[in-house]
Amino acid sequence: MANLERNNKILLDLVRQPFNNTCADCGAPEPDWASYTLCVFLCVNCSGMHRNLPNISKVKSIRLDRWEDSLVEAMRVGGNSVSKATYEKCVPAFFYRPQQTDCVVLKDQWIHAKYERREFTGEKILHPSYDADTTEVILWKKGKDNKHFFKRIFLLSRNDFTLRYFTKEESRVPKAVISMKELNVVFQPEKIGHAHGLQISYLHEERSRNIFVYHENGQVIVSFFNAIRATRLEYLQRKHPTLPLDELTPQITRQCLKEGYMEKTGPTQREPFKKRWFTLCSVNRKLLYCKSPLDATELGTVFIGTESHGYCVTEGGRRNSRGGRWHCAIILQTPERQFVFMCEQEQEQREWIEAFRKVISQPMTPEDYANEANLRRGK
Numbered sequence: 001m002a003n004l005e006r007n008n009k010i011l012l013d014l015v016r017q018p019f020n021n022t023c024a025d026c027g028a029p030e031p032d033w034a035s036y037t038l039c040v041f042l043c044v045n046c047s048g049m050h051r052n053l054p055n056i057s058k059v060k061s062i063r064l065d066r067w068e069d070s071l072v073e074a075m076r077v078g079g080n081s082v083s084k085a086t087y088e089k090c091v092p093a094f095f096y097r098p099q100q101t102d103c104v105v106l107k108d109q110w111i112h113a114k115y116e117r118r119e120f121t122g123e124k125i126l127h128p129s130y131d132a133d134t135t136e137v138i139l140w141k142k143g144k145d146n147k148h149f150f151k152r153i154f155l156l157s158r159n160d161f162t163l164r165y166f167t168k169e170e171s172r173v174p175k176a177v178i179s180m181k182e183l184n185v186v187f188q189p190e191k192i193g194h195a196h197g198l199q200i201s202y203l204h205e206e207r208s209r210n211i212f213v214y215h216e217n218g219q220v221i222v223s224f225f226n227a228i229r230a231t232r233l234e235y236l237q238r239k240h241p242t243l244p245l246d247e248l249t250p251q252i253t254r255q256c257l258k259e260g261y262m263e264k265t266g267p268t269q270r271e272p273f274k275k276r277w278f279t280l281c282s283v284n285r286k287l288l289y290c291k292s293p294l295d296a297t298e299l300g301t302v303f304i305g306t307e308s309h310g311y312c313v314t315e316g317g318r319r320n321s322r323g324g325r326w327h328c329a330i331i332l333q334t335p336e337r338q339f340v341f342m343c344e345q346e347q348e349q350r351e352w353i354e355a356f357r358k359v360i361s362q363p364m365t366p367e368d369y370a371n372e373a374n375l376r377r378g379k
Contacts, residue, residue, distance in 0.1 A: 039078025263342035
């Protein structure tokens with residue numbers, strides 16, 4: 001019993017040290033588990049994924065399980081920083097490193113790539129699809145006007161920085177040719193209704209277009225995702241040859257800052273309020289809205305500038321809305337007009353206001369000014 005208490009105390013001291021105090025795989029704080037074969041400290045979620053690698057990783061709770069002296073000593077000699085130096089030695093700049101809030105398939109495949117396939121130790125070349133001139137994959141794609149998914153061929157090219165997709169295997173003419181210039185890709189499993197659901201967004205005739213796809217195999221869809229990121233990074237390096245990697249990598253793909261339903265009225269504010277699905281992105285400073293989360297094309301876009309350029313957001317309090325059911329108002333002021341949105345709950349209202357203010361507080365880049373001007377010309 002004395003040894004058990006002593007060993008658990010040693011482990012708790014070790015897990016409080018820098019690098020060990022976050023999960024080795026997703027960065028979650030205060031990990032309670034550890035892989036004693038890989039000598040890393042893990043959160044409970046990642047420890048569950050390590051159980052899928054029984055020949056490589058064996059896990060124990062650092063609080064509840066019995067630890068032998070030899071295993072505790074191995075954890076003391078090892079730890080997260082030692083493991084990272086080995087298993088993350090050669091992670092390419094484009095490869096997406098999942099965070100605590102990312103979906104399961106991203107974290108699961110990151111763990112498989114690190115420890116099972118050892119892709120980043122320098123012992124092996126990268127997965128072929130990451131640096132191939134062309135990458136072809138068959139995915140299930142949602143139909144434009146219905147909920148059914150159909151098999152489609154996707155062809156990613158680093159030669160001309162495009163993503164094409166074809167409706168038939170024998171077809172030589174693509175259904176769409178998507179430039180890397182405005183392409184974005186992000187996992188959206190809950191929205192799409194599949195654990196491997198991926199959303200591809202791009203500009204088509206000055207409107208944002210969405211493609212929703214999935215693949216049954218997690219490795220295939222995550223490899224395709226990272227192949228797109230590799231192609232995007234090469235495109236950005238050609239476009240901005242003087243910018244360093246640490247400035248380019250955040251631009252490869254972008255997560256939305258906030259998504260959800262709000263009610264919206266028209267420009268005169270006399271029109272009935274209608275329920276719309278909104279997506280706010282802090283990278284391109286755009287608020288997009290659609291009728292539903294899985295719409296192929298957005299209904300409209302609102303650019304969000306800075307306070308010094310006439311943009312601000314305030315709480316509208318509780319008010320009755322013409323034709324609407326929700327009463328927690330948000331007032332977004334732009335140089336052209338005032339937008340009034342309604343949220344169902346005060347918590348949603350606060351979250352949206354916080355997200356808007358975060359974007360408004362960010363200084364604008366030269367590209368932001370160009371995007372603002374283009375949106376004004378398009379209206």
